[in-house]
Amino acid sequence: MVFKRKVYNRLLDWKDKTHGSKALMIEGARRIGKSTIVEEFAKNEYRSYILIDFNTASSVVTDAFDNYMNDLDTFFMLLSSEYNVRLYRRESVIIFDEVQQFPKARQALKYLVADGRYDFIETGSLISIREKVKDITIPSEERRILMYPMDFEEFCMALGEQIMVEYIRKCFSERMPLEQKLHAKAMLLFRQYMIVGGMPKSVSVYIENDRSFEMADLEKRDILELYRNDIMKINSGYRSSVLAIFDQIPAFLSKSERRVMLSRVEQGATFPKYHDTFFWLADSMIVNQCFNCSDPNIGLSLNEDRTYVKCYMCDTGLLISHTFDENEISDNALYREMLFGKLSVNEGMFYENVIAQMLVAAGHKLYFYTHYNKDKHRNDIEIDFLLSNNSKLRYRVYPVEVKSTDRYTTSSLDKFDERFHERIGGSYIIHPKNLKTECNRLFIPPYMAFCL
Numbered sequence: 001m002v003f004k005r006k007v008y009n010r011l012l013d014w015k016d017k018t019h020g021s022k023a024l025m026i027e028g029a030r031r032i033g034k035s036t037i038v039e040e041f042a043k044n045e046y047r048s049y050i051l052i053d054f055n056t057a058s059s060v061v062t063d064a065f066d067n068y069m070n071d072l073d074t075f076f077m078l079l080s081s082e083y084n085v086r087l088y089r090r091e092s093v094i095i096f097d098e099v100q101q102f103p104k105a106r107q108a109l110k111y112l113v114a115d116g117r118y119d120f121i122e123t124g125s126l127i128s129i130r131e132k133v134k135d136i137t138i139p140s141e142e143r144r145i146l147m148y149p150m151d152f153e154e155f156c157m158a159l160g161e162q163i164m165v166e167y168i169r170k171c172f173s174e175r176m177p178l179e180q181k182l183h184a185k186a187m188l189l190f191r192q193y194m195i196v197g198g199m200p201k202s203v204s205v206y207i208e209n210d211r212s213f214e215m216a217d218l219e220k221r222d223i224l225e226l227y228r229n230d231i232m233k234i235n236s237g238y239r240s241s242v243l244a245i246f247d248q249i250p251a252f253l254s255k256s257e258r259r260v261m262l263s264r265v266e267q268g269a270t271f272p273k274y275h276d277t278f279f280w281l282a283d284s285m286i287v288n289q290c291f292n293c294s295d296p297n298i299g300l301s302l303n304e305d306r307t308y309v310k311c312y313m314c315d316t317g318l319l320i321s322h323t324f325d326e327n328e329i330s331d332n333a334l335y336r337e338m339l340f341g342k343l344s345v346n347e348g349m350f351y352e353n354v355i356a357q358m359l360v361a362a363g364h365k366l367y368f369y370t371h372y373n374k375d376k377h378r379n380d381i382e383i384d385f386l387l388s389n390n391s392k393l394r395y396r397v398y399p400v401e402v403k404s405t406d407r408y409t410t411s412s413l414d415k416f417d418e419r420f421h422e423r424i425g426g427s428y429i430i431h432p433k434n435l436k437t438e439c440n441r442l443f444i445p446p447y448m449a450f451c452l
Helices: 007-018 034-045 059-067 072-083 103-107 109-115 152-158 162-173 180-196 200-208 213-232 239-247 249-254 272-284 316-323 333-339 348-361 411-420 446-451
Strands: 023-027 048-053 092-097 119-124 142-146 287-293 304-313 366-373 378-383 385-388 397-402 427-430 436-438 441-444
Touching: 007 023, 007 034, 007 142, 023 109, 034 048, 034 092, 034 119, 048 072, 059 072, 059 103, 072 109, 103 109, 109 119, 152 162, 152 180, 152 200, 152 446, 162 180, 162 446, 180 200, 180 213, 180 316, 180 333, 180 348, 180 446, 200 213, 213 239, 213 316, 239 249, 239 272, 249 304, 249 316, 249 348, 272 287, 272 304, 287 348, 304 316, 304 348, 304 366, 316 348, 348 366, 348 385, 348 397, 348 446, 366 385, 366 411, 378 397, 378 411, 397 411, 411 427, 427 446, 441 446
Parallel strands: 023 119, 023 142, 048 092, 092 119, 287 366, 397 427, 427 441
Antiparallel strands: 287 304, 366 378, 385 397, 436 441
């Protein structure tokens, strides 16, 4: 099942504007649908294409990169013969799939793009890890796009709810609550998205099996096992620490502060020591890292404190399967509780994770804010996320608080407003209720987070 993905428009934009002067690199976590959407794009937008999967490429192909970079006529003839595909000048595209498995092909783009005959698209994950780039020169003839699991909008479209998505966007734009029965329907769609997640295979199985959460869960567990296998292939000394962080993501997120506590991993551990660990997790795009911004001023990244980090899973459906044992969800009771907002355990971690996922998919970098009160010996301000307008002249920050229940307080947001009121352009509270506005605060249901 091939789903409509918003990244398709970015591929069209690259093709129309570069005219072959740049290769396109699509980077993302394993199993998010990179290869599928690229091949669909090649079928629709080109006269012919060759897809080279470097997991299975023959020696004829790999040897061609070694022997014929100075004879591209022969190089393209060998590819055309090996894949039995006729290539047409300026009307064909060659896809390097899972290019991280054969970095030499990536380096060859300098010559292939300069030749100008065909377009080139790469897909990959873990493309910046030291082992993958140590022996090659990264080509400047490469434009990179980050791709993520299906967002809430794409999930709704997969379920045939395009009109609902348009209605949600309209209501957000006009600051108008949804009609109450449609709000209830939208919340039901959101909870389905939170449970199933946005991994295309999981969504496909969910739809094809009459919306079976159990079948979707089996697919998610296969993906989690694939990620564990990727970690076990790390041939550097930080493999065990990557595995330890990955395994404990649900435990970190279940705590009220959600932060990674290295003391749970290793006594006396420091963040500098774990630099390679967090780099691998970020580059794999298995997690969405969220850093503390110590002073929400112009350029949130300029004031980030990397000793305080949250690691959200790239996909909330995966997080749920990662959190609960198969036996805990086999009777369907857990899914029933989540579907109707009656989960007895910490549902807040899943809400916060899915909002992080939606913000990242919308192009935001993740930052949070915390303030330690020395008199009270505890944090007295905790802001889940900080967004900004990125303006240099009229900089504004937008705090975001995530609430998973109808009953909550806004004490942290009140204190943050008081402390930084001159910098704040507006505040968002994401809660299960319908949209409403109060002064400079916008209260929105979680299904609207993709509109931010």
